[in-house]
Amino acid sequence: MNRARAIVAVVAGVAVAGVAALAVPAVVSAVSAPSETFTHAPAPAPAAVDESESAPGEGDLVDLGDGVSVPAGGPGECTTNSLINIVAQDGEAPHGKLLGDLVEMGASDLANGTPVLGDDGKVFAYEVAPGDSLIAIGQRFCIDYVTVSMYNHVDGMTVHPGDVLILRPDPALPWIDQYGPFQAEAGTSTIPYANAFIEFSNAIAAGDLGAARVVWQRLGPDVSPEGQAVVTQALADEDWDVLHQLFP
Numbered sequence: 001m002n003r004a005r006a007i008v009a010v011v012a013g014v015a016v017a018g019v020a021a022l023a024v025p026a027v028v029s030a031v032s033a034p035s036e037t038f039t040h041a042p043a044p045a046p047a048a049v050d051e052s053e054s055a056p057g058e059g060d061l062v063d064l065g066d067g068v069s070v071p072a073g074g075p076g077e078c079t080t081n082s083l084i085n086i087v088a089q090d091g092e093a094p095h096g097k098l099l100g101d102l103v104e105m106g107a108s109d110l111a112n113g114t115p116v117l118g119d120d121g122k123v124f125a126y127e128v129a130p131g132d133s134l135i136a137i138g139q140r141f142c143i144d145y146v147t148v149s150m151y152n153h154v155d156g157m158t159v160h161p162g163d164v165l166i167l168r169p170d171p172a173l174p175w176i177d178q179y180g181p182f183q184a185e186a187g188t189s190t191i192p193y194a195n196a197f198i199e200f201s202n203a204i205a206a207g208d209l210g211a212a213r214v215v216w217q218r219l220g221p222d223v224s225p226e227g228q229a230v231v232t233q234a235l236a237d238e239d240w241d242v243l244h245q246l247f248p
Helices: 134-141 145-151 191-206 209-222 225-237 240-246
Strands: 061-065 068-071 082-087 095-100 114-117 123-127 164-166
Touching (some): 061 082, 068 082, 134 145, 191 240, 209 225, 225 240
Antiparallel strands (some): 061 068, 123 164
């Protein structure tokens, strides 16, 4: 992301594999859980309710595919919803995939940035404007902001002007964990890995391919084999599109 990231000790300075997992969202080898964003928009209470019947829509679930269901409705005034699902098969790198549909609800005071369109003309990403809120961005595109935050490695749920948030991940690309080395053994410190990840992301954001290649020598061995292959090839090809998607 286009922001300055400080190199800090992760998880209060005591991050080790098997312990840090308790302090960060569990997304690997599990379906990304939808957040509380997916609730019905408030509506006036009816004048009279037949207590023998459930309120319309109460308890209804929508199947987004891949075995993921969320409450009917959507964030804000949305009538639909979507989320970014991050899941991995045993021993494989996790991948991110948009479930549901993105719906452009229009700009608001807290989501006044610019949608980024893909080659197919669909919204692919979003460039953050000053004053934007991650929650409002989720409401603008009818997508669960928590899963957007997780996929885009947003620190502290805080976005900054110029950040480009991926809303429609390429499901063919692996997702690289910001906090934990791939298949790290229990007791292994994750701090060097997390710091190298931040350094690499900053180099990509700055467009400094030379610095990125140097940092990759330290970071790469702790990334999944699939991730290693994709990033190494992208660095060789100077493929900024892939690098920005993997390290938004």
